[in-house]
Amino acid sequence: MKFLLLLFVSIQFAYADIPEGKYLLNKIVCTTGKVIKLDSKEKFVGYKVYLTVKDLAMTMTAKAKSKGWASFILNCDQRNKGKFSYVGDDQFEGYLSLDKVKCNVKMWTGIVKKRKFGVHEQGLANYKVNGKKLIITHFESENRYSCADEGGIPQYYYTKVN
Amino acid sequence: MNFYKTLFIFLLFSNMTFAEELEEVFIQDKSVESEAVNEDNMSFDSINSEQLKDSQAESMDDIFQQTSSVTTTGGPRSNSEAPQIRGLDAKKIFIYVDGVKQSFRTDHSTMIPLNLDLIKAVEIYKSPFSNISKTSLGGGVQFVTKDPSDFFSDNKKRGLNINLGTQDANFSKKSALTFFNQAKKWDYFVYSGYTDADDVSLSDGSTLPNSAYRDQNITSKLVYNKNKNTKYKLTVDYFKRDDTVPINPTLNPPTDIDSLNGTNINTRQLFKLEYVFGKRNFTLYHNKQEQLKERNGDGEKESRIVKTYGTSFNYHKKLKYKIDVYTGIESVKDELDGKRSNADLESYPTGTSQLHSAYTHVEKEVTNELKLMLGSRLDDYTLDGINSDVAQNHSSYVSNKFGVSLNTSKNTTLSLQQSQGFNAPRVQDIYIDGLHSSGDGFIFRDNYFIPNEKLKPETSLVSEISFSYQDNLFSIEDFLSFKIQFHESRIKNYILTERIDRSVIDDEDGTTQFVNIPKAITAGVDLMLEYIYLDNEIKITYSKIRGKNLTEDLNIQDMPADQYDLFLTKLFGSDLKVGIHFLWAQEQNRTNPETTQRTEKTEEYLIYNAFISKEFKNGLSLATRVENISGKEYRRHGSFLKEKARDLKININYKYYF
Numbered sequence: 001m002k003f004l005l006l007l008f009v010s011i012q013f014a015y016a017d018i019p020e021g022k023y024l025l026n027k028i029v030c031t032t033g034k035v036i037k038l039d040s041k042e043k044f045v046g047y048k049v050y051l052t053v054k055d056l057a058m059t060m061t062a063k064a065k066s067k068g069w070a071s072f073i074l075n076c077d078q079r080n081k082g083k084f085s086y087v088g089d090d091q092f093e094g095y096l097s098l099d100k101v102k103c104n105v106k107m108w109t110g111i112v113k114k115r116k117f118g119v120h121e122q123g124l125a126n127y128k129v130n131g132k133k134l135i136i137t138h139f140e141s142e143n144r145y146s147c148a149d150e151g152g153i154p155q156y157y158y159t160k161v162n
Numbered sequence: 163m164n165f166y167k168t169l170f171i172f173l174l175f176s177n178m179t180f181a182e183e184l185e186e187v188f189i190q191d192k193s194v195e196s197e198a199v200n201e202d203n204m205s206f207d208s209i210n211s212e213q214l215k216d217s218q219a220e221s222m223d224d225i226f227q228q229t230s231s232v233t234t235t236g237g238p239r240s241n242s243e244a245p246q247i248r249g250l251d252a253k254k255i256f257i258y259v260d261g262v263k264q265s266f267r268t269d270h271s272t273m274i275p276l277n278l279d280l281i282k283a284v285e286i287y288k289s290p291f292s293n294i295s296k297t298s299l300g301g302g303v304q305f306v307t308k309d310p311s312d313f314f315s316d317n318k319k320r321g322l323n324i325n326l327g328t329q330d331a332n333f334s335k336k337s338a339l340t341f342f343n344q345a346k347k348w349d350y351f352v353y354s355g356y357t358d359a360d361d362v363s364l365s366d367g368s369t370l371p372n373s374a375y376r377d378q379n380i381t382s383k384l385v386y387n388k389n390k391n392t393k394y395k396l397t398v399d400y401f402k403r404d405d406t407v408p409i410n411p412t413l414n415p416p417t418d419i420d421s422l423n424g425t426n427i428n429t430r431q432l433f434k435l436e437y438v439f440g441k442r443n444f445t446l447y448h449n450k451q452e453q454l455k456e457r458n459g460d461g462e463k464e465s466r467i468v469k470t471y472g473t474s475f476n477y478h479k480k481l482k483y484k485i486d487v488y489t490g491i492e493s494v495k496d497e498l499d500g501k502r503s504n505a506d507l508e509s510y511p512t513g514t515s516q517l518h519s520a521y522t523h524v525e526k527e528v529t530n531e532l533k534l535m536l537g538s539r540l541d542d543y544t545l546d547g548i549n550s551d552v553a554q555n556h557s558s559y560v561s562n563k564f565g566v567s568l569n570t571s572k573n574t575t576l577s578l579q580q581s582q583g584f585n586a587p588r589v590q591d592i593y594i595d596g597l598h599s600s601g602d603g604f605i606f607r608d609n610y611f612i613p614n615e616k617l618k619p620e621t622s623l624v625s626e627i628s629f630s631y632q633d634n635l636f637s638i639e640d641f642l643s644f645k646i647q648f649h650e651s652r653i654k655n656y657i658l659t660e661r662i663d664r665s666v667i668d669d670e671d672g673t674t675q676f677v678n679i680p681k682a683i684t685a686g687v688d689l690m691l692e693y694i695y696l697d698n699e700i701k702i703t704y705s706k707i708r709g710k711n712l713t714e715d716l717n718i719q720d721m722p723a724d725q726y727d728l729f730l731t732k733l734f735g736s737d738l739k740v741g742i743h744f745l746w747a748q749e750q751n752r753t754n755p756e757t758t759q760r761t762e763k764t765e766e767y768l769i770y771n772a773f774i775s776k777e778f779k780n781g782l783s784l785a786t787r788v789e790n791i792s793g794k795e796y797r798r799h800g801s802f803l804k805e806k807a808r809d810l811k812i813n814i815n816y817k818y819y820f
Contacts, residue, residue, distance in 0.1 A: 036604060042419050045602050064605065069415040069422075071599065072661070072758045105758055111665040115605045146603065146666070 023158035025049035030152030044070035076103035095122040132160040204647035205292035207231040209284040218811040230703040235800030242411035244272035249721040256302030266451040275401040275430040291581035294523040299585035310349035319344035321819035331809035334359035355379040363807040365795040375405035395436040403428040420459025441478035469497040484527035508596025513547040513589035535565040543586040547593030552615040573633040583622035591676040609672035640695040656682035681712040697733035719761040720800040723750035737777040750799040767796035781817040
């Protein structure tokens with residue numbers, strides 16, 4: 001009995017699903033160690049990215065906004081949508097595809113669309129949950145940002161906010 | 163066309179035409195070119211010494227609040243304030259101080275170091291028609307400074323003038339001392355002034371960081387009065403400003419971003435010789451302006467220098483048959499040099515700009531009611547980028563003008579005038595190179611300036627129709643004046659910046675380049691109603707202007723807001739003056755939010771200012787002024803920061819004769 005109880009608890013801990021809710025993206029860290037900050041005091045554009053997980057679906061909303069002291073006014077909204085299913089240890093298979101991009105300037109809409117931020121084609125991804133923290137690595141995805149320069153893979157670091 | 167051939171033809175023509183002349187009378191205070199302007203012509207406006215005293219100006223913007231004919235953009239830091247006339251910014255109009263061209267412009271700063279204490283008049287030319295001698299797309303501004311004789315009184319010609327002032331919006335403290343004297347035929351003064359200002363309080367309750375400054379001014383003028391009609395003048399002037407404004411002073415980046423902040427020293431040195439003989443005026447000058455920046459953090463140094471060598475000759479002749487002829491030539495050479503840590507500063511390219519001009523303006527009173535005016539000017543410019551692969555840029559242009567003024571009755575005048583304007587591109591517009599702004603390393607690539615060797619000069623065709631009515635309304639003790647002018651300017655090859663951004667996925671960086679827009683247009687109306695009764699004056703002005711980039715079907719985004727001004731002034735005797743000024747600017751939403759342009763819509767605002775000034779018999783005068791009395795939070799269109807909070811100004815002036 002004790003053994004069964006221990007086994008049950010072990011399974012629950014080892015195969016914990018991603019808690020449903022809203023997550024704020026703090027940073028992207030390449031597996032090589034390089035950090036891609038989404039906002040810092042020097043950057044004239046700040047990015048705010050949320051990931052909502054619910055009913056085996058993910059919705060990513062990203063907002064890019066220029067700072068008040070920038071020499072231009074940029075305001076972009078992007079939404080990615082996708083579905084996933086759990087497979088194996090801390091792993092899921094799924095995708096996030098571009099649903100909508102709109103910037104105040106058409107030229108920037110084109111640039112952001114091209115950039116395909118947060119877009120990952122159907123494939124496997126690892127995830128790790130630790131309290132309110134969540135890390136997702138789409139290791140099969142071709143979209144690797146500047147991590148690819150050093151042969152790295154981007155890892156999304158989130159904090160649950162809701 | 164070879165400039166010297168042109169000059170020869172011009173002089174030949176001049177001598178053939180000017181067969182007879184009448185007596186010439188020397189007029190001390192006016193520039194020769196401003197004499198051509200009928201002060202009733204609505205294309206011309208001026209701010210006199212009384213208005214300047216009432217303004218207690220600490221910046222160019224303070225001066226221009228006295229009129230609706232010119233505004234400023236880019237403030238409230240005075241380093242970045244630039245004049246704007248009928249929507250044309252400082253790069254498209256002329257700016258002179260006593261016939262000396264002010265050429266200093268960087269990408270974000272139009273620092274025009276003015277000794278505000280010594281300005282006695284400001285001439286505002288709103289179109290090429292009213293301006294006979296200077297080159298620009300539209301109009302321009304000429305600041306006129308005091309001569310030694312402006313300090314004299316009757317037979318008192320030796321003394322000291324002490325001026326102290328303070329303003330509470332930035333706790334500025336100003337002190338200035340002038341020694342003036344006349345010794346036989348020699349008049350001279352020596353002026354020394356110092357201003358210390360803290361960061362300015364804004365109308366939203368915040369304090370604008372890095373807006374403090376310290377100014378030092380030393381000016382000396384020496385005049386030899388050979389006789390009633392002949393003078394020789396020597397002016398030596400030194401200005402220095404220390405401040406910590408950001409790299410782009412029109413914005414307010416966080417103070418802890420070292421790369422965007424630094425310490426600055428701006429200096430200006432002027433040496434000018436002037437010869438005035440009757441209505442002839444010859445000027446020779448050398449003006450050097452330098453801006454040194456040291457960036458916070460890494461201490462990287464940048465310097466930007468412009469040395470201007472200029473000469474001009476202006477002449478006014480009255481001929482028989484009521485013909486006035488104004489003629490002149492001007493040559494200006496600017497040498498620009500930009501350095502960053504001893505290497506070339508690509509955003510301020512090293513190069514030279516030469517502009518040679520010749521003009522003739524003729525006025526003829528056909529009858530007592532009808533006056534005809536016509537004029538022509540030739541401009542020839544050459545731009546060279548030193549250390550640049552981009553070729554030399556050269557062009558010539560002839561501008562013409564024609565006007566008719568008809569007194570339709572004893573009290574009414576109708577004027578029709580058309581004039582052409584011309585504005586050469588600057589060295590920076592053509593040869594600029596290097597990094598404009600860094601990418602974010604994530605979505606946007608770096609953005610670089612690229613030169614444009616094919617950049618053409620801007621030209622305009624300005625049409626103006628004016629109507630005026632002036633008469634005593636009830637008795638000889640009152641006077642009513644009404645003026646209205648409609649104006650339109652059709653512009654070709656309007657110069658503006660074109661920015662193209664690119665993604666990190668693209669193969670190339672983004673670019674910024676100065677380009678020509680084939681067609682643009684501005685149009686508007688100016689209205690003035692003034693009533694004077696004994697010692698009371700009421701004046702209402704209204705100005706409205708629209709601008710359109712016709713080629714791209716976009717608004718010209720920095721057009722000033724429609725504005726009403728009401729000035730009320732009352733004199734009590736000869737020594738006490740009280741005034742109040744209401745300024746009501748309308749909402750300005752004619753911007754292009756779908757483009758990369760920074761200018762946003764501006765809300766409507768109403769502000770009011772008041773002043774009192776008192777002259778005492780012992781040479782003391784006291785003035786106090788409150789600006790933005792209600793503390794209204796507002797931002798001027800074309801500026802990105804809020805304007806000053808309520809500002810109490812106090813000025814004490816004491817003139818002592820010995």
